[in-house]
Amino acid sequence: MELQEKVVKLVSEATKMDAANINLNTSFVDDLNLDSLDMVELMMKMEDEFGVEIPEDETENLKSVGDVVNYLKAKSH
Amino acid sequence: MKLNRVAVTGLGAICGLGHNLNEIWANAIAGKPGISTLENQNTENWPVNFGGEVKNFSLSPDLMDLKDQDRFDRFNQFALHSTQEALTQSGLLEAKYNPAKIGVIFGTGLGGFPHIEMHHKTFLEKGARRVSPFFIPSVIPNMAEGLVSIKWGFMGINFAVASACASSAHAIGLAATEIMMGRQDAMVTGGTEAVITPYTIAGFASMKALSKRVDEPARASRPYDTERDGFVMGEGAGILILENYDKAVARGAKIIAEIVGFGASSDANHITAPHPEGAGANICISQALELSGIRKEEVGYINTHGTSTPLGDIAEIQAIKKAFGDHAKNLTLSSTKSMTGHLLGAAGGLESIMCIKALETGMIPPTINVDNQDPECDLFVTPNQSVKRDIQYALNNSFGFGGTNSSTIFKKA
Numbered sequence: 001m002e003l004q005e006k007v008v009k010l011v012s013e014a015t016k017m018d019a020a021n022i023n024l025n026t027s028f029v030d031d032l033n034l035d036s037l038d039m040v041e042l043m044m045k046m047e048d049e050f051g052v053e054i055p056e057d058e059t060e061n062l063k064s065v066g067d068v069v070n071y072l073k074a075k076s077h
Numbered sequence: 078m079k080l081n082r083v084a085v086t087g088l089g090a091i092c093g094l095g096h097n098l099n100e101i102w103a104n105a106i107a108g109k110p111g112i113s114t115l116e117n118q119n120t121e122n123w124p125v126n127f128g129g130e131v132k133n134f135s136l137s138p139d140l141m142d143l144k145d146q147d148r149f150d151r152f153n154q155f156a157l158h159s160t161q162e163a164l165t166q167s168g169l170l171e172a173k174y175n176p177a178k179i180g181v182i183f184g185t186g187l188g189g190f191p192h193i194e195m196h197h198k199t200f201l202e203k204g205a206r207r208v209s210p211f212f213i214p215s216v217i218p219n220m221a222e223g224l225v226s227i228k229w230g231f232m233g234i235n236f237a238v239a240s241a242c243a244s245s246a247h248a249i250g251l252a253a254t255e256i257m258m259g260r261q262d263a264m265v266t267g268g269t270e271a272v273i274t275p276y277t278i279a280g281f282a283s284m285k286a287l288s289k290r291v292d293e294p295a296r297a298s299r300p301y302d303t304e305r306d307g308f309v310m311g312e313g314a315g316i317l318i319l320e321n322y323d324k325a326v327a328r329g330a331k332i333i334a335e336i337v338g339f340g341a342s343s344d345a346n347h348i349t350a351p352h353p354e355g356a357g358a359n360i361c362i363s364q365a366l367e368l369s370g371i372r373k374e375e376v377g378y379i380n381t382h383g384t385s386t387p388l389g390d391i392a393e394i395q396a397i398k399k400a401f402g403d404h405a406k407n408l409t410l411s412s413t414k415s416m417t418g419h420l421l422g423a424a425g426g427l428e429s430i431m432c433i434k435a436l437e438t439g440m441i442p443p444t445i446n447v448d449n450q451d452p453e454c455d456l457f458v459t460p461n462q463s464v465k466r467d468i469q470y471a472l473n474n475s476f477g478f479g480g481t482n483s484s485t486i487f488k489k490a
């Protein structure tokens with residue numbers, strides 16, 4: 001599975017939103033209505049799934065699905 | 078100071094006897110046991126594998142987003158489910174009360190034990206960085222009140238009462254007091270509990286508090302029977318809508334019953350064992366009678382605490398005899414825990430509702446499984462079959478570890 005597809009699937013499972021409505025431009029706050037606790041939980045799931053550690057000050061910059069995909073791509077290089 | 082009258086205008090409940098009050102009441106009057114082998118979890122290696130379990134429960138997504146349903150522990154979800162039922166009956170949402178004058182007080186004995194166990198397992202296995210940010214919000218005992226206030230916009234008083242198995246009876250007493258004093262116009266009250274977990278069962282089993290009748294679960298909860306050997310764990314919620322009586326009448330609400338008396342006391346004796354002569358229980362029954370202003374001869378029915386423990390059942394009967402004197406032998410008693418199991422912190426909510434339904438319908442639910450009544454519990458306990466009684470006042474007793482006691486008196490509408 002592509003990285004993007006995996007991230008979308010995870011976001012879809014965590015938010016119970018249809019994956020078809022989630023794309024790179026989807027904003028966690030504006031489109032998915034996530035609050036700060038939702039974000040902490042989502043980042044934990046990302047860390048578990050991709051085996052990375054996302055520092056707290058980095059998560060503040062991850063505002064959309066695309067931000068997360070780019071961040072994870074950069075981490076893997 | 079003149080106190081406001083307190084009306085009950087809505088009821089909602091869930092327990093092993095059903096997911097709504099109509100179903101529960103029909104089963105209770107029929108004397109059906111709501112106790113069976115546990116099915117919701119794998120109970121291998123549990124000391125006891127039966128209880129008054131709620132089967133096939135799922136909360137309506139209208140009451141909680143699906144994504145939140147995995148996050149918030151079961152006691153929260155029972156509270157939302159039964160509050161919805163009680164609100165629908167009362168019509169409270171159509172009433173024109175100031176939101177600041179509608180409060181929520183529930184009783185919960187233990188809080189979110191299932192999720193405490195679940196998150197603790199994650200903590201031990203994966204470390205602190207994997208502990209969910211929803212762990213604390215899910216398990217704190219007052220989150221049920223928080224969720225109800227958020228769902229329906231009730232901005233009045235809002236907190237949880239913890240007094241073990243008397244929690245929701247104390248909650249109802251406090252909620253009624255808020256209305257009597259005029260601080261609130263309406264209250265959502267009662268209690269919720271859902272702690273059927275391996276850890277909790279092990280704890281109660283170590284205390285020798287639980288029945289071990291694993292071969293006959295439906296006959297395990299048997300208050301006042303000579304063969305009783307402990308309580309049976311139940312789960313569920315019992316929610317009441319209370320209103321300022323005059324305001325409820327003014328808005329055209331149907332009054333189901335009235336709360337006229339409430340007493341609370343302590344045994345000051347032992348952490349878990351009841352006072353052998355029911356000294357503290359006698360005090361709170363007498364206090365409730367005094368506040369109500371009625372003669373003790375006017376009380377017709379008592380829904381007893383009656384947990385089916387060898388000592389507790391006798392102590393309560395002693396307290397009732399002491400408080401009611403000669404009238405004790407004319408009283409109709411029953412312990413509906415024989416059918417529902419012990420809902421712990423939610424027991425007082427559900428059993429207050431049983432009192433109210435008895436007043437409303439003139440039917441007294443039985444104490445089932447009384448094959449040989451203990452001679453030390455020699456009052457009329459409505460053995461095995463419901464009876465008709467046209468009663469005017471009913472009293473609910475709830476007692477808790479720590480030696481805490483509560484009695485509430487309801488009047489027929």
